[in-house]
Amino acid sequence: MAAAGSGHENWSSRSAFILAAVGSAVGLGNMWRFPAEAGENGGGAFVLFYIFCVLLIGLPVLLSEVLIGRHGQASAPDSVRKVARDSNASGGWSIIGSLGVFAAFLILSFYCVVGGWVLYYVGVFVSDLFQTGLTGGAFDGRAAEDIEGLLPGLFGNGGLMVGLNLGFLAVTMFFVARGVSSGIEWVAVYLMPIFFLLFLGITIYGAFTGNFSEAVSYLFTFDFSKLTGEVMLAAVGQAFFSLSLGVAGMITYGSYANRDTNLGQTSGIIAGADTGVALLAGLAIFPIVFAAGLSASAGPGLMFQSLPIAFQAMPFGSLIGLAFFVMVFFAALTSSVSLLEAPVAFLKDKVRISRAMATILVGAGAALLGVLASLSFNDMAEFYPLSFIPLFAEANFFDALDGVTAKLFMPIGAILTCIFVGWIADARLIDDENGLDGALHQTWRALVRYVCPIALFLILLAGIFPETAAIVMEGIAARFSRFG
């Protein structure tokens, strides 16, 4: 077991920690899932409830996770064990870390599949730039159905899907193998600033060339009647995924933080940056989509299908399209690196093998699951690995990985984290670590002890019993709308 000070790696500075953690949080969740979910769930109501969830549930859990890691100075399970020992509690709580590490591994394996799609679109726009040139719109003269067909075309090609998936995973492995300060920190310190610059540029471009005002009113007009149970559940789930919570990722990143980092403040910055990027992603994508007269509710196809069609009609379309997907690639890479780091840190501490060896072992496992997930869009579309569980009866391999992690591992991990930090861990130890004083400390503590675990438990139940939950939530929403 790695104890504090036994050569556990560290971030080289507080800003490196912040950039890496923001890099973990900001990813496909912000650029792809957030706008898709907002669009499918009616815009403003979803967005407002999302912000509410980040503040009341996401932020308190985020601080709890980095705090465990920073105190433990070891891989996730060992960090939890150290906090437990120092609080005279059972070492069995380390299950929070072990479950989380396993879940991070599962998420990694399907995250890299989508990362592969992003690589594909980078390639599409590079070749388009050569064909249509710099100034005109993208995909000169091609029919909209053709552009929309690129994604199903990719899905139909099992070999290409697997190749891109493994390519994205290999890049992730390369940086994790290089270690905390020269690999993980390197991607964060170099790629995140480029990400922010491209992102700002594209948002400004969207604001000037697209339908900005329609996008603003779509995203920020709050209509109570649209706040259904389904919308609320989608919002909490999205907040959790986007903040990288519930699966030991933030415990691991917290473990590389120094004693003098103020964790309360740092968590606020991470959550603020992540939420800001999600909102801005909506403000970058929707004006372009609306200007092209396309629908907001395209779901997963919004970024991969609607946006490329929209780039066709825009000046510098190919160039902006390329910049857009390169930017998404950078964001996705800094997230997949954090997903891989959690299991690698664990394995390397546990079995005492080198970081490179641990990376290869975890990477090989993720490659195996990733191939199955890639093939579930084509050759293995009819394979339902969890058909014996009613909840996942019709989930192919990709959907099963997504469903099990989002509906079970993430809420369970977060509930246990709240109970552990709120009720089990020594209050003085927590007080000493969290960097909060006075009213802020009291509020955070009340949220972690009562509000978060109860809310998360309801979310867990709602995920397991969707029909019952829908009926209950409709009732609640109806009651609310009477006041609205």
Ligand code: TRP
């Ligand atoms: N938050 C990342 C995103 O929005 C995804 C991610 C990275 C993640 N690490 C995680 C999700 C850990 C859950 C848990 O794309």
